[in-house]
Amino acid sequence: MSIKQIIVSNPDVALKTYVIAPRDYADTVLEKMVKLGVFEPIHLEEEAKKKEVEEYINLVEKCKKLFDSINSYIEEPLTIEVREIPANTRQTLESLYNKLSNVLNLLMELDKKRNEYHKKVNELSALQKYVDHMNSIHHNTDSSILDYDGALIVVKTFFGLRGSIEALKGKAMYVLGELSIDEQNAFATIAFEKSIADEVLKEVEQRNLREIEISKTYGYVSLSTLSNMIKADVEKLKVELSNIENRINDIVKNNAYDIALLKILVDVEYSKTELLKVALESKHLSLLSGWVLKSKKDSLYRELGNIPLQIVFEEDPEPPVEFNNLKPFKPFEMFTELNGHPSPxxxxxxxxxxxxxxxxxxxxxxxxxxxxxxxxxxxxVLPYFVQNLETLQKLRKIVYATAFCAVVTGVLSGSFLGSLIGQYISMFIPSVLPSPPPRLLDLAATVEYMKSAIKLALLVGYISILVAHLTGFAKAAIKTHDLWTAILEACMVIMIVFGPPFITYKLSFTGINIDVFKLGRVMPVNIIEYIIYATLVVYIFCKIKTSGPAGALFWIFDVIGILADNMSFVRIAGIGAGSALLTEIFNGFVYSAMQSFAAINIAVGIVAGIATALMLHTFSLAASVLGPYIHSLRLITYEMASKFYEGSGRRITPIKVSLGSISLGVRMTS
Incomplete structure (x- = not known):
């Protein structure tokens, strides 16, 4: 048990479950799961089920290929620590696939450019080597010796396979230079007659040789200058290559966590999808799909442990849930259900x-x-109104808990059948909570009691609303990571805290003091004003951001709504005081009956008083008992839960055999 569980709890989320078993064992598996009562089947047609599984298999396989492709771009080992696996595996895989697919496309573009630059660097380096070679043979010459187009003679430099170069040399008037770059490729500068230029160039194309267009790229310069120019181009390309390498590494590092997470999820899910694929393709295996709560996984394994099968669990974006509260809170889950079941x-x-x-x-x-x-x-009495045993037990537990709390407040207010017996408690335990004067004999004290009850109700309402908005802020900031909602709730909390001293200051001429936390005593008033106005500006901005132009108007209802919500808690004083005042009125009747019959005999007077008290207070109890239950439920539902609870989930409904009391002889009506 964690401390958090005594404040709020996380619902028990279901996993999509695939049970793969031999067809001969299918009935046995179903029987055991029904007996265990943890499996909610997914009612899909066979083709729909097959399509759903195939889609997931394809997703995992695509993610695996994506990771393998991205991993090929990681040149240096990286160590990434993944501390938490997301709850929704399929949705996470889809999100990672969409995001990292764009990353892969960018890496592929950069890699293509890198390969082009590498090729250019190699070609230019080889060309520089050839130019230096020609310069060593033909001193003090310019680049026309490598590339010249005259009226009678054409000089061209070619690069390609040595065999093709040798074949082309047969058409040459002169071979001005030649250099082998490696075992297969070579450069050659050939002079040939202008009249056969087209024929030569056609053969060059057929033999996949490449013409080096030196004059077009560099002009006519000395060979030494040409060598330096080529060298400068090589250095520029190397700088570009280095930039591309750095950019690839940066992209990989910036997405390293997502890549590592994809790797982990693929490793976990790939083996599962292989099993599902076998089950789909096999004629001898059956595939059962449904929902199982995370807390029931071990129970399912234990129950089916002696059957040759495989169980595959998968996270789902919208799984059913089950309440996961500590035992004392179980009966009160029915109140939460009125607003729906919690979503994951x-x-x-x-x-x-x-x-x-x-x-x-x-x-x-x-x-x-x-x-x-x-x-x-x-x-x-309750069993006459509630026939369902399970519901009856829950209601009784709620009654026990609330009755205990009523005893505590009864002691603190000195009330035991009002002042009839309560006045004797007050002799030993001073009253902390407001209570009416005995038999309402003191009118001024009665009025003061009403004022105190209303003040207490408003204070309780103020604290309740503050807690509700604090919970809403915590949910948005921690659970749903909703930035704008978190800011809106934070603004509401600030206005709830600093609003009372602000109003107290503005209405100081009336003598009203509602500064709950006494902030006006420890903070300058102008600071409180700045906080309120700044918070209001931020709230209006965020409201417009989240609600559109209508937010410029809606914020008014939200801010004024704080006061309206607080005023709703006055019902605590109204119902409590109404019951207490009625009790004291009846106590007046009890004392009157005792005094009247005591004139006959003191014993008769006591008996008459007890009988009158029993009758009147039983009536008062019956008349006032439902009000507190109903209005307490309204307050927690509309004034508190509505501030932070959506209730958009669905409760899991496993197939099971329910044992308990069965009503026989009840006719079914249509």
Whole structure:
């Protein structure tokens, strides 16, 4: 158990599960999974199931080829630590494939350019070597000795296979120079008659020889100058090559984490897809697909361990979920369900809502005697209204928890059937929470009680709304990584914290003081004003960014909504005070009955008082018990959960045999 689990919890997310087993064992596998109750089958047609699996196999194979291609560009070993595997494998693979495909295209373009430059460097280096060779033979000559087009004679330099060069030399008047570059290729400068120039050039093309156009590229310069010019071009190309190499390395390093993550996911998923491929192609294997919760994987392995099969698990972007709360919070999950089931992308707020539900209820129902009556009612009366045993047990646990909290607030307010017995508790434990005067005999004290109850309700509402927006900020910043929502929630928190001292200052002439945290005493007023105005500007900007032009108007409702939400908590005072005042009115009747019958006999008076108290307080309990439950539920649903909880998930529904109480003799109605 972690500390986080007592505040919010992560739902138990299901994995898409493929069970590959021999066809002879298919019925046995199904029987065991139904018995275990952890497998929700995916109802797809055979062709649809096959297509879905094939699509995933193709995705993994494409990702593997993509990694192999990118990996060929990594020249130096890199060590990358991948600390966390994403929850949604398929979606992550698709995202990585789309992103790294663009990276690969860029690398391929750069590699193509690199190869072209390498080829040019090699060709120019060989040409420089040949020019130096010709310069050593023909001193003080210029480049016309390598490339000249005259009226009678044409001089050309060719490069290619030595055999082709030798064949071409048969048409030459003179061979001015020749140099072998390697065992296969050579340069040669040949002079031939102008009249056969077209014939020679045609043969050059047929023999795949390359004409070196020196005069066109460098003009007519001395051979030594030509050598230096070629050398300068080689150096420029080498600089370009170095830049390309650096750019390739930078691209690889900038995407190293994604490449490493792709490698890990491909390694994990490739073996799975091989199994799925075999299952699809085999006539002797059956493929069952469905959902299994992550927490139930080990149970599934244990149950099916003695059967020759393979189980493949796959992450899915929209899996079903199950609540994953500690045992004390389980009954309160039904309240969270009213807003939907948590999605894999959000927290389950059941623990947090449980605390506030219990607090709200206890403040509306602060009486020890009524709490005891509630426990008795849940034991003997509730079964008449709830026939489903599972639901009955959950409701009883909710009653036990809320009744305990009501006992605590009853002690703190000195209320046990109001002041009837509570006045004796107050002799030993001072009242901390507001409570009405006995039998409402003191009108001024009654008015003061109402004021105190309203103040307490507004304070509780203020803290509740602050906690709700803090939770919304934490969810956006930590869970969903939604920057704009996080900023909006942070602005709301700032306005909730600094709004009261700001309003207190602006309304100081009225004597109103709602500075909850007493910030006005420790901070200059102008600083508080700057914080409020700056936060408001940021909030309006973010609202326009997220909601479009309408955000310029919507922010007004959000800011004013804080006050409206807070005022909604006045119902705590209204319901709590209404019940407490009715209790004291009935206590007045009890004392009147005791005094009236005591005139006959003191014992008769006591009996009459007890009977009257039992009758009236039972009626009061029955009349007031539902209000706190209903309004506490409304507060946690509309004033709190709506600030941070979406409830867009789907609950897993595994096939299983349910054991329990069965009602017989009940006719089914259509």
């Amino acid at each position: 992308r959000e927290w389950d707020p059941t623990p947090l809502l449980t605390y506030f539900y219990a607090i709200f209820f206890a403040l509306m129902f602060p009486d020890i005697g009524y709490a005891i009556g509630l426990l008795i009612g849940s034991k003997y």
